[in-house]
Amino acid sequence: MPRSARQSAQTLAALAHEQGGYFTTKQAKEAGYGYNHLDYHETAGNFERVDHGLYRIPAVPRDEHDELIRLSLWSRNQKDEPQAVVSHDSALVLHEMTDLLPDRIHLTVPRTFRKPTPTGCVLHKAVIAEGDVEERTGFRVTSPFRTLLDSAQSEVSQEELEKAVANALTRGLVRRTKLSQAVEQNPRLSRLKAALGRIKANTK
Incomplete structure (x- = not known):
């Protein structure tokens, strides 16, 4: 009807x-x-x-994360499903694990994603498990755990990485045991391993 x-x-x-x-x-x-x-x-x-x-709809007040919502919808596939997940530096900010203000928005998209990169954005191509994604109003963001793994393999300075890890551990956003297991299984997470070591030494 x-x-x-x-x-x-x-x-x-x-x-x-x-x-x-x-x-x-x-x-x-x-x-x-x-x-x-x-x-x-x-x-x-x-x-x-x-x-x-x-x-x-202009009558709807703009959300504080208006640009992230728009980019999420921009990334939709032929089935109208958003493909982009806010990640890396931008996810650190959303989870309040850093005081830095990135000059570009970081998004992770599937490896098969073909749309051109929008101005002011950085597109990372990778597979993200559903368990590593959190839903926000109108967009998705990587979990604190996945965000730290991504940041450890990005251009985030070692100092800022250590601050982010310490912040996440203090607030209970991630478990040290889970991070420790991850660094032992992946040699590309050497910076994260070093950060965990320094934090442990500083808390003794």
């Missing part, structure tokens, strides 16, 4: 509120909006076209 205009509007509004005001063409279609409806509401100022296949 076709939805009424009111039902379609309510469905789309509820979805958009969960995504910082954003919605995709496919989501609008599933809510009951045709292309002619989208064009009408864009002309009327009810919808704002942000990118190809991506719109925003």
Whole structure:
């Protein structure tokens, strides 16, 4: 049974509120909006076209992480599923494990991802297990554990890495035993191993 205009509007509004005001063409279609409806509401100022296949409802207040939500939706595949996960330096900031303010947004995408890198972003290609991802409003971010593993293999300074590890351990975001197991199994985590050693020595 076709939805009424009111039902379609309510469905789309509820979805958009969960995504910082954003919605995709496919989501609008599933809510009951045709292309002619989208064009009408864009002309009327009810919808704002942000990118190809991506719109925003201006009446919805912008989320503090507006850009991360937009980039998540930008990364969607042909099934309309977001592919990007906020990671590395940007994830450190979200988890409040660093005081640094990165000048670029770091995202991890699947190895098969082919879209060009947006201005102001760094794309890392890797496989991320579902257990290493946390859901936020409108986007996903790597878990504190995965974030530290990624940071240990990035350009984050050793000093900042040690601060992040100490912060995560103190706040109970990660377990030392889990980090210790990871560094023993992966030789590429030598910087993380060194950080754990220094933190242990400093707490004696």
